[in-house]
Amino acid sequence: MKTSVLALVAAAASLAAQAQPSLPATPKRPVTDTYFGQQVTDNYRWLEDLKSPETQAWFKAQGDYTAQVMAGIPGRDSLINTLVRYDALKAARITGILRRGGRYFYKKTLPSENVGKLYYRTGTTGPEVLLFDPSTYAKGKSYAVSYFLPSEDGRRLALGVAEGGAEISTIRVLNVDTKKLYPESIYPSWFGVSGWTPDGKGFIYTTQQSGDTKSMNMLLNTRSLYHTVGTPVAQDRELFSRAKYKQLPIKPEDLIYVTYSEDFKYIMGNLGGVDRRMNAFIAPATELLQPTINWKRLAAPADSVLGSVVLHDRLYLLSTKRALKGRILVTDARQPNLKTATVALPMEKRKIETISAAKDYLLATLNDGLNTTAKQFSLRTNRWEDVPLPLTGSAEMQVLEPTSNDCLLYLTSWKQPPTIYTYNPVTKEAKVSPFDTPVTYPGLADLVVEEVEVPGLDGTPVPLSIIYNKKVKRDGRAVCFMTGYGAYGISADPYFSSRTLALLNQGVIVAETHVRGGSEKGQAWHKAGMKTTKPNTWRDFIACGEYLVKNGYTSPQHLIGEGTSAGGILIGRAITERPDLFAAAISNVGLSNMLRFENTPNGPNNAKEFGTVKDSVECRALYEMDAFLHVQPGTNYPAVISVGGMNDPRVIAWQPGKFAAALQAASTSGKPVLMQVNFDNGHFTEDKKVAFRNFANMYAFALWQAGHPNFQPSPVAVK
Numbered sequence: 085m086k087t088s089v090l091a092l093v094a095a096a097a098s099l100a101a102q103a104q105p106s107l108p109a110t111p112k113r114p115v116t117d118t119y120f121g122q123q124v125t126d127n128y129r130w131l132e133d134l135k136s137p138e139t140q141a142w143f144k145a146q147g148d149y150t151a152q153v154m155a156g157i158p159g160r161d162s163l164i165n166t167l168v169r170y171d172a173l174k175a176a177r178i179t180g181i182l183r184r185g186g187r188y189f190y191k192k193t194l195p196s197e198n199v200g201k202l203y204y205r206t207g208t209t210g211p212e213v214l215l216f217d218p219s220t221y222a223k224g225k226s227y228a229v230s231y232f233l234p235s236e237d238g239r240r241l242a243l244g245v246a247e248g249g250a251e252i253s254t255i256r257v258l259n260v261d262t263k264k265l266y267p268e269s270i271y272p273s274w275f276g277v278s279g280w281t282p283d284g285k286g287f288i289y290t291t292q293q294s295g296d297t298k299s300m301n302m303l304l305n306t307r308s309l310y311h312t313v314g315t316p317v318a319q320d321r322e323l324f325s326r327a328k329y330k331q332l333p334i335k336p337e338d339l340i341y342v343t344y345s346e347d348f349k350y351i352m353g354n355l356g357g358v359d360r361r362m363n364a365f366i367a368p369a370t371e372l373l374q375p376t377i378n379w380k381r382l383a384a385p386a387d388s389v390l391g392s393v394v395l396h397d398r399l400y401l402l403s404t405k406r407a408l409k410g411r412i413l414v415t416d417a418r419q420p421n422l423k424t425a426t427v428a429l430p431m432e433k434r435k436i437e438t439i440s441a442a443k444d445y446l447l448a449t450l451n452d453g454l455n456t457t458a459k460q461f462s463l464r465t466n467r468w469e470d471v472p473l474p475l476t477g478s479a480e481m482q483v484l485e486p487t488s489n490d491c492l493l494y495l496t497s498w499k500q501p502p503t504i505y506t507y508n509p510v511t512k513e514a515k516v517s518p519f520d521t522p523v524t525y526p527g528l529a530d531l532v533v534e535e536v537e538v539p540g541l542d543g544t545p546v547p548l549s550i551i552y553n554k555k556v557k558r559d560g561r562a563v564c565f566m567t568g569y570g571a572y573g574i575s576a577d578p579y580f581s582s583r584t585l586a587l588l589n590q591g592v593i594v595a596e597t598h599v600r601g602g603s604e605k606g607q608a609w610h611k612a613g614m615k616t617t618k619p620n621t622w623r624d625f626i627a628c629g630e631y632l633v634k635n636g637y638t639s640p641q642h643l644i645g646e647g648t649s650a651g652g653i654l655i656g657r658a659i660t661e662r663p664d665l666f667a668a669a670i671s672n673v674g675l676s677n678m679l680r681f682e683n684t685p686n687g688p689n690n691a692k693e694f695g696t697v698k699d700s701v702e703c704r705a706l707y708e709m710d711a712f713l714h715v716q717p718g719t720n721y722p723a724v725i726s727v728g729g730m731n732d733p734r735v736i737a738w739q740p741g742k743f744a745a746a747l748q749a750a751s752t753s754g755k756p757v758l759m760q761v762n763f764d765n766g767h768f769t770e771d772k773k774v775a776f777r778n779f780a781n782m783y784a785f786a787l788w789q790a791g792h793p794n795f796q797p798s799p800v801a802v803k
Contacts (some may be wrong), residue, residue, distance in 0.1 A: 085557060087723070088559070092475055093785055095107045095302045096175035101538060102463075104534030104752050106149075107145055108140065108142060108145035108149055109150060109747065109750060110128065110745045110749065111130075112127040112128070113127065113128075113129065113130050113457065113747070114126070114127050115127075115355040115446070115734040116131040117433070119679070119691075119697060119703050119707070120639045120700040120704075121291075123706070124679065124708075124713065125195075125655075126349070126680075126713075127477070127745075127746070127749075128742045128745045128746065130694060130756075131738045131741050131745060132162070132216075132680070132683070132741050132742075134343060134730075134736070134737060134738060134739045135298065135299050139738075140419060140675065142741075143730070143737065143741060143759075143761050144761070146208050146291065146741070146744070146758075146759035146761055147759070147760065147761030148757040149320055149758070150725075150759060150761070150781075152640065153756065153758060153785075154666050154760075154784065154785065156779045156797070157784045157785065157788050157795055158794070158795055158796065159784055159787065159788075159790075159792075159794045159795040160747040160763065160781065160784035160795070161780075162794075163586060163780040163783060163784055164283060164777060164780040165465045166586045166589075167582065167583060168776060169448060169781060170525060170586060171193040171582065171772060171776075172581040172682045173193050173523050173524070174195065174501075174521055174523040174524070175194075175195075175521045175679055176192050176193065176195075176364075177192065177193045177200070177259050177519050178190050178191070178192050178193050178495065178504070178519050178520075178521060179192075179200070180232065180493060180768060181482075181484070181504075181519055182485070183485050183488075184232070184234040184235065184236055184237065184238040184269070184485060184496060185235075185236065185237040185238025185527070186206055186207065186238065187204045187205070187234070187238035188204060188205050188207070188519075189202065189203070189204045189232065189234045189238075189241065190202075190203055191203075191229060192202075192231070193770075193772075194511055197219075198219075198770075198772045198773045198774075199218055199219065199227075199229070199770050199771055199772075199773075200218075200229060200770065201214060201215075201216060201217045201218070201219075201225075201226070201229075201230040202215040202217075202229060202241070202243065203215055204234075204260065205239075206449075208517075208518040208519070209518060209738075209795070211330075211417045213242065213600075215258060215260065215263055216229065216241075216243060216258060218245060220418060221245055221720075222247075225247055225248075226247065226248055226249075226764070226771065227246065227247050228245070228246055228771065229243055229244065229245060229247050229250060229767075230244040230245065230246040230253040230276070230504075231243065231244045231276040233276075233277045233278075233287070234243070234260070234278065234280075235280040235281075235284035235287075235671070236280055236282050236284055237284045237689075238260060238285060239259070239260050239261060239428070240259060240260060240280075240284055241257070241260055241291075242255060242257050242258075242277040242287050242311060242669075243255070243256055243257075243470060243569075244256075244258070244273065244276045244277075244686035248731050248764055248765075248766075248770060249729065249731050249762070249765040249766045249769030249770075249774060250696065250731040250766045251274055251726075251731075251734075251735055251766055251767065251770070252269075252271075252272045252273070252274050252295040252302075252732050253272070253274065254269050254270065254273070254274055254299065254360075255269065255270040255273050255275065255276065255289060256268075256269055257276060257313050257619065261273065261749065265330060265556070266313055266314060266787055267318055267359055268311075268313075268315075268316070268456075268465055268743045269293060269316070269317075270289065270291065270317055271409065272292055272294065272400055272762045273289075273292070274292060274303075274733065275290040275306075275339065275341055276289060276290070276341060277289045278290065278341050278343045279310075279342070279343050279344040281372070281635055282308075282348050285312055285313060286310055286311050286312040286313055286672075287311055287313075288308060288309070288310055288323065288341075288342050288343070288344075288351075289308070289309060289311060289338070290306055290307070290308050290309075290340060290341045290342075291306065291309060292304075292305075292306045292307075292308055293305060293306075297311075297685060297731060297732060297733040297766075298322060298685070298736065299685060300683075300684075300685055301339065301685075302685035302686075302733065303339065303686060303689060303733075304336045304337060304688070305325070305326055305327070305336050306325075306338070306339050306340045306479075306757075307324070307325040307327075307340060308322075308323045308324040308340050308341055308342040308353065308523070309321060309322050309323060310323055310324065310372065311782035312338065314416050316731070318537060319774065320331070321373060323342050323353070323372070323377065324336070324341075324342050324353040324365075324379075325340060326340075326375070328749055329379065332365070333355075333363075333380065334355055335355070336356060336688070337357065337688035337689045337691075338356070338363070339354070339355070339356040339357045339689060339740070340353065340354070340355060340356070341354055341356060341508040342354075342765070344369060344637065345369070345393075345394035346393055346394050346395065346441045346483075346486040347394055347396075347486065348369055349368070349369055349387060349394065349397070349417070350367065350369055350370075350373055350417060351367055351369050351640065352365065352366050352367055352382060352392070353365045353366075353367075353370070353377075353379055354365035356571055357383060357690075357692060358689055358693045359529025359687040359692040359693065360390050360572065361383075361387070361388050361389060361390065362382070362383045362385075362389040362390070362391075362392065363383070363384060363385050364381075364382040364383050364392070365379035365380060365382055366379070366380055366382040366399075366417070367380065369415040369457040370552075376558070377671075378418070379612070380486065381402075381420075382399075382420050383401065383420075383422065383564055384501065384598070385588075386405075387401075387403060387405055388403050388404040388405040388472065388607070389401045389403045389422075390402045390410070391405070391439050392439075393439055393440060393441035393446065394417050394441065394671055395441050395446060396414075396463065397416065397417045397418060397653050398414050398416070398417060399414065399416065399417040399420050400412055400413070400417050400428060400439060400446055401413045401414070401415070401425065401605055402436055402438070402439045402448075403451060403606045407430075407431035407482070408607040408608045409431050409432070409433070409434065409436065409606040409607070410431060410435050410436030410437075410606070410607075411427055411429060411430050411431040411436065412427070412428040412429035412439060412448065413425040413426065413427060413428060413434065413641060414426055414427075414428040414444075416601040424683075428446075429448065429459070429461070429468060430465070432450075432710055433452070433567050434450040434452045434457065435451050435453075435603065435605075435606045436450050437449045437450060437451050437456070438480075440481060440482070440483050440485065441486060441488075441489055441550070442483045442486070442488065442509060443487055443489050444462065444463050444489055444509075444510075445460050445461060445463065445489060445509045446460070446461040446483050446670060447459070447460050447461075447471075447479070447483070447491070447509070448460075448461075449479060449481055451577065451604075451709055453604045453605055454535060454547070454577075454578065454604070455476050455477050455478070455546060455578070455599075456473070456477070456479035457469035457470065457471075457473065457479075457482075458470070458473060458479060458481055458579070459471060459527060460509045462477060462509075467522075467638040469512070470520065470635070471507070471509075471512065471558060472514065473493070473495065473514070474493075474495065474503075474505060474514050475495045475496025475497065475500055475554075476497065476680070477498075477578045477732075478495055478497065478578050478579060479495050479498050479502055480493070480494040480495065481493060481507070482486050482494070483593060484691060488528060489508065489509050489510055490506070490508065491506070491507040491508070491512050491724070492504060492505065492506060492507065492517060493505040493510065493514055493627065494637070494743060495508045496579050496580045497510060497576065497578040497579075497580065498533050498549065498551050498578045498579070498596075499528055499531050499533060499551075499580070500532070500580055501523055501525065502515070502580060502643060503516065503520055503771075504517040504519050504520040505517055505520070515617065518582075519565070523581065525555065525588060527588060527589040528585070528739060530553050530554050531551060531552070531553060531554070532550075532551070532552055532553070532554050533549065533550070534549070534550040534553050535547065535548075535549055535550075535552065536548050536630040537674040538627050538628050538632075539627065539631075540620070540623065540624050540627045541623045541624075541626065541627050542599075542620070542622055542623070543780040544612075544620075544624075545702045545770075546597070546598065546599060546600070546624045546627060546628060547597075547598035547604055547630045548595060548596070548597055548598065548760050549576075549578070549596040549598070549744060550593065550594075550632075550637065550736070551584075551588060551593070551594045551595075551596075551597050552588065552593040552637075553588055553591060553594075553742045555591070555783050556591055556593060556633070558636040558637055559636060560633070560636050560637075560639040560642075561638075561639070561642065562591060562592070562593050562637065562638055562642060563569070563586055563591070563592045563593070563638065563642045563643075563644065563787060563790045563792045564592065564593040564595055564632055564637055564642060564643050564644065565592050565594050565595070565632050565644045565646065565783075565786070565792065566594075566595040566596075566597060566625070566628060566629055566643060566645050566646070567594075567595070567596060567597065567645075567646040567647070567648075567651070568596075568597035568599050568621075568624075568625045568628075568645075568646075568647060568651055568654050568655075569599070569601070569602065569647065569648070569649075569651040569654065570597075570599035570600060570601030570602050570621035570622075570624070570625070570650075570651065570653075570654055571602075571613070571614070571621070571649075571651070571653070572600045572601075572610075572650065572693055573601075573602060573603040573605050573607065573609075573610035573694060574602055574603070575598070575602045575604045576596050576597070576598050576602060576604070580589055583783075585594055585778055587783065587787075590787075590794060591792075591794065592639060592792070593632075593637050594639075594788070595628065595632060595693055597624065597625050597628045598726075599613060599617070599621050599622075599625050599628075599654065600613030600617070600620040600621055600622070600624055600662070600696070601611040601614060601620070601621040601654075607717075614693055614694070615693075615694060615695045615702055615705050616693060616695070616701060616705045618653065618656075618694070618705060618708070618709045619655065619709070619715075620662065621654050622653065622654045622656075622657040622658045622709075623643070624663075625654050625658050625659065626658050626662050626665060628663050629643055629645065629658075629662075629666070630665070631712075633665070640664060640665050640666065640667060641667050641790070641791060642667055642668065642791055643665065643666050643790065644666070644668045644669070644670065644787070644789075644790050645659065645665075645666045645670070645722075646669070646670040646786075647657055647668045647669075647670070647671060647672070647674055647780075648672040648673060648674065649672070649673055649674065649675065649734065649767065650675055650693075650720045651672075651674065652671045652672075652673070652674015652675040652676050652711070652735070652740065652743075653674070653675050653676075653678065653709050653711065655669050655670065655671050655711075656671055656674060656711025656712070656714075656743060657709060657714065657794065658710050659711075659721060659724065659757075660711050660714040660716070660721075661714070663719055663721045663722060663753075664720070664723040667722055667723065667786075667789055667790040667791065668722050668723040668724070668725075668755075668785070668786040668789035668790050669722050669723070669724045669725075669786075670724075670725055670782050670785075670786055671711075671724065671725070671726045671727065671728070671740055671743060672727045672782060673727055673728060673729055673732055673734070673735045673767050674726065674727075674735065674740050674743070675735055675739055676710075676711045676726070676739050676740055676741070676742065676743035677695065677711075677712040677713070677739050677742050677743065678694060678706045678707075678708050678709045678710040678711075678738075679703075679707050679713060680741070681694065681706070682696060683699060683738065684735075684737070684739070685733065686733060686734050693758055694709065708753075710744055711743055712742050712743045714748065715743070715747055715750045715799065716745040716750060717749070717750040718750070718752050719750060719751060719752065719753075720751070720752055720753035721747055721750070721751040721753055721755070721757070722753070722755060722789070723753075723755035723757070723785070723786070723789035724751075724755075724756075724757045724758070724781055725755050725757075725758045725759075725781075725785045725786065726740040726741070726742070726743050726744035726747075726758070726759050726760070727740060727759075727760045727762065727778070727782065728741055728760070728761055728762065729765040729766045729767055729768075729769075730761065730762065730763050730765075730766075731764075731765060732765075732767045733766065733767065733768035734766075734767045736760070740759070743760075744759035745759075745798070746756055755789060756785075756789070758785065759777075760781055760782070762774070765778060783792070
């Protein structure tokens with residue numbers, strides 16, 4: 085018996101060795117930099133040159149290797165089929181609903197379609213009219229609509245079209261009545277159209293110097309311009325830029341955009357980016373086309389304003405200054421002065437998340453750290469009232485058009501698929517919208533949701549959401565998929581995902597961590613996970629993993645950790661600090677080499693969140709959060725799949741690439757380290773066929789390495 089088992093193992097190993105491709109070689113070419121007296125060696129600096137034929141060949145070889153490994157994982161194709169089947173259960177996915185001139189505009193994607201098409205209908209029950217199909221935009225190429233905005237009369241539509249999963253788009257203009265495109269096209273524009281003039285003759289948009297996602301000029305010195313439909317783009321009028329308004333504190337990395345106020349009486353210019361605090365100016369809308377706009381300060385970053393709306397010449401501001409969970413201030417829009425602003429809604433236990441304006445109401449959403457509530461302020465009665473939400477979970481309020489009181493409510497939770505409601509603040513009634521497409525998914529009734537607080541490594545209570553099928557036993561043998569983010573003050577509010585459901589219905593426990601760096605507990609929670617306090621982010625994640633193990637949900641042999649984008653810091657540093665805690669890790673388009681992030685197109689703006697190498701204290705913090713530089717040779721690392729998109733304008737592909745290269749050279753665990761390269765993808769993609777493949781690959785790899793029985797190779801029979 086013993087001999088037959090050994091023979092079986094040997095035969096399986098031999099077969100695996102013959103079937104598996106060889107891992108591409110990655111030469112080390114050390115480059116040493118000195119930061120404030122500290123030397124740092126980078127063995128893979130050469131991978132940063134994405135235009136080098138050698139680097140391109142390396143990424144292709146890594147991608148080919150990963151694709152071959154993926155093809156051999158049992159359960160991968162079945163998982164893709166599950167995602168396709170779940171997608172087909174919903175009759176259509178409708179997003180981006182806007183009403184202008186009595187017409188409702190929206191994007192709709194059918195189960196049989198990879199990307200959405202643009203439609204409109206007159207009224208909620210009028211016949212549906214197809215406006216734009218991106219699949220017919222250019223033969224032999226794959227395009228998607230990245231954004232769209234109708235004119236106020238509903239007769240024209242500005243839209244962005246992007247190729248190959250990219251986000252850098254070309255602005256086109258559509259005549260709604262004839263469904264024909266106007267001849268002009270504007271490229272490049274990541275941030276698109278921010279507003280039409282009330283007469284519908286032209287629109288405001290933001291453009292940048294380059295559409296090359298590998299160019300350091302891509303996001304430097306952006307500009308806001310005005311375009312009159314039917315005129316040459318070269319004649320567009322510059323509204324707001326660093327070059328034109330040298331007297332204003334505009335930095336090269338600021339992302340510039342101009343919007344109208346809700347009543348079209350004012351225009352607002354904002355210096356945006358990853359810092360959510362407004363750095364904004366205001367002027368009368370009558371100055372839009374004047375040679376020079378007399379911009380007045382609306383809010384500086386020190387004012388900690390996170391949102392603003394105008395109602396009847398009153399400027400309402402959501403500010404966290406001296407109120408870390410937010411309060412709403414009000415001042416005169418004609419002469420804004422935050423020093424003399426009065427309090428319209430004081431801070432309370434719940435943080436104020438958003439404000440918006442209908443014709444006669446100010447609307448606000450609030451959050452207790454998990455669930456959303458809402459309030460409305462009537463200009464007629466001068467009173468705040470609670471908005472009765474139909475469901476508990478995450479809620480978003482959207483005013484259909486600022487000249488009316490008609491609103492939409494979007495509601496979802498861990499177990500509730502997104503549902504669209506119409507809401508009337510006058511009657512306070514919410515009804516399921518005609519645009520909602522109800523769906524019934526398998527397994528929802530069997531799901532259990534637990535909300536707990538876990539002691540962080542420093543004793544701070546960290547919220548943790550745990551979702552699983554009621555049949556799963558807490559004996560430490562279940563596979564657990566634990567994910568986190570923790571950046572920019574973005575909270576992990578409850579949401580429904582059919583991709584997550586595909587895991588849950590295979591007996592996987594899903595754990596959503598609410599680590600510091602988000603804002604679940606207000607702005608203090610964000611500040612406790614940025615720059616010098618960033619280690620709290622991954623250490624909170626580690627604490628959540630330890631809790632799940634200690635309480636029998638899973639074990640280190642079955643724990644998967646995942647982080648996406650800025651969550652790459654979280655997962656990268658979690659596995660380099662506690663490699664023993666995880667069976668597998670997914671770094672999905674993850675930031676992994678923070679000391680070099682400023683050397684990427686999206687890096688300078690992100691220094692506001694993570695820090696700069698130009699400051700000695702912040703430079704040290706960047707080194708601490710750099711997963712690539714914390715990879716140590718001779719360490720038993722978990723299995724890792726690192727993912728990069730070659731069209732990604734946010735996280736350049738060499739960030740996850742260098743991390744994968746370092747792990748492949750350093751790990752002594754014998755577990756695989758893969759670099760998945762998406763040549764038809766960016767940071768993400770709307771294309772369902774590509775997205776399903778991408779996520780199925782990541783999940784199947786991690787489930788294989790975490791011991792899920794449906795993803796293990798079959799035993800080899802030996803006679």
